Amino acid sequence: MKKKRVSVFLSTLLVASALLGACSSNTSSPDTGSQGGKENLGSQGNQEQVVLSMHSWRVEDGDGYKKIIKEFEQTNPGVKIEFKAFKSTEYNTILNTALQGDSGPDIMQLRPYQAGMSLADSGYLEPLDSVPGINHFAPDVLKAATAKDGKVYGVPLSLNSTQIYYNKKMFVDQGIQEPKTWDELLQTAKALKDKGVTPFAFGAKEAWLLSLSHGVIAPAEYGGNEFVDKVQKGEANFLSPEFKKSIEQMKELAPYFPDNFVGLDQNDTRALFATEKAAMYIHGSFDLDPMHKLNPNLDVDFFTLQGQDGNPLITTWVDGSWGVNAKSPHKEAALKFMEFMATQKFGEMFANEFKRISAVPGVKVDDPLVNKMAERTEKNATPYLILVYFGEGNPTTKAELENSLQGMYLDKMTPDQVAETVQKSAESWFAPFKK
Template sequence: MKRNCLHTAASVVLAAAMALAGCSGGGETAKPSGEQGGSQGGQGGSGQVTLTMNSWRVEDTEGYKKIIQAFEAENPGIKIDFKPLKATEYDTILNTALQSDSGPDILQLRPYAPGVSLAEAGHLEPLDNLPGIREFPQDVLAAATGKDGKVYGVPLSLNSTQIYYNKKIFDQYGLKEPKSWDELIATAKTLKEKGVVPFAFGAKEGWLLSLSHGVIAPGTYNGNAFVDKLLKGESTFTSPEFVKSLQRMQELAPYFPENFVGLELNDIRTMFFTEKAAMFINGSFELEGLKKMNPDLPIDFFPMPTDDGSTVLTTWVDGSYAVNAKSKHKQEALKFLAFMTTKKFGELFAGEFKRISAVPGVSTDDPLVNKMAEMSQSIATPYLMVVHFAEGNPSTKKTLENALQGMYLGKLTPEQVAQEVQKSAEKWFPAFKK
């Protein structure tokens, strides 16, 4: 699958992974449309403007210091105050602030429906005339494009999610990257028999469950053909292949840590980088942190084996950055977002975070990131719940997460989980509406 066809198979291909940046752009700088409203940005002396910038990634604080310094060196009249919030609290705090006209000048958008909903509520400034914005492929811009066709965010990164593994532990027990589901289970069984936790896994945070299912499920429905049928309403979440994906999530449970239902990301991340677990299902965004916490970690990853003998890599466009429509300093905020479309920003981002800038044309010096990039070009499948089923109240994605938690607590069967997901989607998804 080519990078400029992220949505061809029904969405976003992480072209994700990592060929990124390049830019500079056309169009004229967008102008402020009204100065009313509150913003946390302040006016300093000598005409200096301070912009507040929110994100859900507290762990990115140090990396953004270098990026912001590069921007401020070229724009001495503008200061950026990066104020990240805890990921689990971000949405609530941000929505409350925006509704009271006191939100940040620059904010990170959740990808697809959740971010677009802020535009529909009138909180975001359109970016169609932002210099550099049209350098991004349409499928990448789709993650922050409203139903009105306007672009509201500068795409930040292209993500994949996969199964990381500890090469030293695998070598110690003569294990190879599994090429089928049966081989994956046999690998987990061998590790457990040797006294090693096969998977660092936790079910306390629901998003970890939908993310893990996003890796496991395409192996049962063989990637994109099922996704295409689902989006056309020719198949449903109660189909045998989707139910099978939930059964496989249940089948993995014996190979999770003790008391895994009470473990969260920090617990399982620590378990993996301290080499107490052999495998870790998570996103490309975890790579930089894992390497920082254990520079000697012998890490690699493998894509998900499919039942038809192939492999798939789950991909999506991650968060974008937007401008608060009520910011008192929109011109300055737009200037920073224009900087985010440039190759300079893309290279800084990729270098600092070992991630994929969404800016076209940027390569990295990290072999694992490049491996993700290569696979995303040929074997990508969309993170279904993020790209296509993040709407509804609660969203279908959230419904899956809650139901999987119920399954792991012994309250729901895989078949009942599928029924809950289908009922949720039928309430809003056009192809399912009757």
């Protein structure tokens, strides 16, 4: 059967992981092939040291990046990197304000797809097409860091998935099996609630968590890749019955959320699950390491719902990249670090420190649960539709979905109104909906 365009996108995601046996490797050392203007990198005893600022939205990654940065600094003694992370929900505003004021960090973590590439479109980022090793990334992985001018502005960081984690011990204690379908998920949630167990660790205070959760629930209802392909052609949209039903399903889960869930943020819900006060937790692969840091003994697994073919679907995307400030006074040093980030060494350290799938080709993943995520991605993945394809508009269509879902959980909007709002936003800029 001829594969659809979205299927090609999905199948190439794991080209960058060892599970597909990627053979490409990056042998460039982090202290060769530098670009940019000449500057004093302080490699000789009495020369001044270059200090780079590096900003991220991942507060929980601070200790891991200290180890990674130390590895780079050992082979680049003239460069020191100061890592600083901000709260995820505040990061975009802080970064944009700094860049607009002709300042900002030398190195910055970029949101994936258009959300991050809008900074390149505005002239704030340095092109990275000539960075040694950048050409080793799979083409569809690079698309997440490619701007409208066709240039690459970020070194891709990781391949993510989103799924429903569950506490294995709590399921066994309650005599509950891993659900496979939507109806079974509702039955599982009801059974847990009836036994006095909070079914889901869930919060609606941070809007981005809602589109992430919808990314788990929706594909099994709207049909995964087939629906995504129709949307890209304008043959289906957000008013299609299958998409509207997926919004209704998000509402159906509300009785199984914690009390006052509209006021809970990511830290609250992670803590609920990690401390075993809730049985299930809808979240991304990137939260596996933080939850285990809270409770190293947590016995956790995950599941995803079956698609129309009876096989479990898993929602995937390329998450984030690292870019260089176009106005950095230390571009040469910053580009050296970009080169390091494209190496197998960096990819291996990233995967091991954070229990995530590196976007660097050929990096092996040893953690069994991360391995399972990667294997499922290889077999039956579907893209995170609203993130990958609908990051434009003002506000973006993705933001409209998130804000509308918040409104729905506050009983200010109906599921139909949510779908209508998202469709109206997309029609304002998405060419296939203007036919």
